[in-house]
Amino acid sequence: MGCCQAVFAHTRFWSSLLFAAWLPLAHAGLPRAASVPGGVALLPLAPVAPGNERPRAWLGELPVFVAADGGKWVAVTGLALDTPPGTHELRVEAGGETRHLHFAVSTRDYPAQHITMKDSSKVQLSASDLARVEREIAAIQHLKRHWRETADTDLDFVLPAEGRLTGRFGLRRFFNGEARSPHAGFDIAVPRGSAVRANAAGLVLATDDYFFNGQTVFVDHGNGLISMYCHLERIDVRPGEAIAKGQRLGSSGMSGRATGPHLHWSVILNGALVDPELFIGRPAKKR
Template identity: 45%
Template sequence: MVCWIVLASPAGLAMPALNAVPGGIVQLTLEPIDQPAPTVTFNQRKTLVTQQNGNWITLIGIPLSTKPGEHKAVVQPVGKSRYTIAFDVKPKKYPESYITIKNKRKVNPNPDDMKRIKKERGQLGKDLARWTQQEQIDLDFRLPAKGRMSGVFGSRRFFNKQPRNPHSGLDIAAPKGTAIHAPASGTVIDTGNFFFNGNTILVDHGQGLISGYFHLSAIDVKPGQHINKGDLLGKIGATGRVTGPHLHWNMYLNHTKVDPALFVYDQLTELDDGAKAR
């Protein structure tokens, strides 16, 4: 059982649950808010800074590849010398997931597929490196779709018995055409069709906080479009590398994939839990 610490900002905004493990989120307390907001980096990437209880705080996404032990964030206050804050990352063993894919090219792509995949990785990397500086960050997320939780973040995946990268998001299985709504306000970064991800939407929520929606049957937004919480983004489908219709939902902090469940920890009971079957 995982214990999450839940905190709220003085403005009443919800905060994600905290879990100092690979794929989790760490919170560090910084300067009082009567001083300018400092800049914080982890692994040479800027991290989200916001306010809580009279102080600036930072939320840091921990990569799945992070080794347990002590790690350090670098803090650069305005007009002062930089300093570091140490924090500990605890180990976590994620479950294994064995999946059978009928389309063999989605497991072992041919040379032409690999050219497409390489190009798409470059595009996604550019999209996910986006940084929009803004003070107000909407952290009060809602579930983007109704359905059954069919896959959990971090599971060690085997496609047709071949090991592949860990699962990078939370899966919600539902019939094709089920609506997907924006879990928080933001701006659409990009949309498109990708070899593995299928029809895709990426949304910028500010300061490196980005959400992704994959395998869609329909896309109902355009790049550059501002969206409010609850707006229609698209519809659940079965495009890309899938075994059936579902939404694969990713969350990113400081260019790092983190567990989306941390943003909706108090709403997970609304999903019919089928994750153990995967």
């Protein structure tokens, strides 16, 4: 769950990515479909019709958001980065019946990123830091699985900060040459003290100060969609507070494990960390 900023990073990598093919834009309101590890599978279910209740869906044990789109119910299914490619199964309950919907997950090769940390204590952890990190991972895991059913959820995000994109989702990361967990978020370089804003409306689920993620805000958008904003310098909201789209949550900084001031933004869908860019109406540009 850690984070990073690729200040040293690799212009060759970025220039190769700049002209990468983009998936076509989704229907208004839905994220772009990407049935890959770290992506979102859009699985059509029953038509929306009077007396036809919203179906319920599960991937494994976790409920999945079912949205209305184009006259159909669609299971907006988050796929964790460690999802094995192959056939997967969504359990759907509708009209008192349960069925199993099979769908394919393809491979995606995410690029590697090498990061140099001057403070090696944030790479080689002491026993006490390791114990703290393990407690925090358990707490974050619990928050990621939070489920609050709402009538609707805004899936058309605004960017939470204005700045240069410095770290895409899914990068396979090496800190001081050592392999660590992949980059499960989206990094935007912003000076300390810049506004960090909610990408969509919701309720503040939690705020905390973590070893890797630093001062962090979780916003619950409903139906298993949650945003996490990390490395803040100041937090201006409290748990339980209702947040409007675009509302200021706090100020950017470099708390936790960060090589420079930036916002690390993660998006969680049915417990899976997924690519935030799929929810942005226009593809992000490196500026």
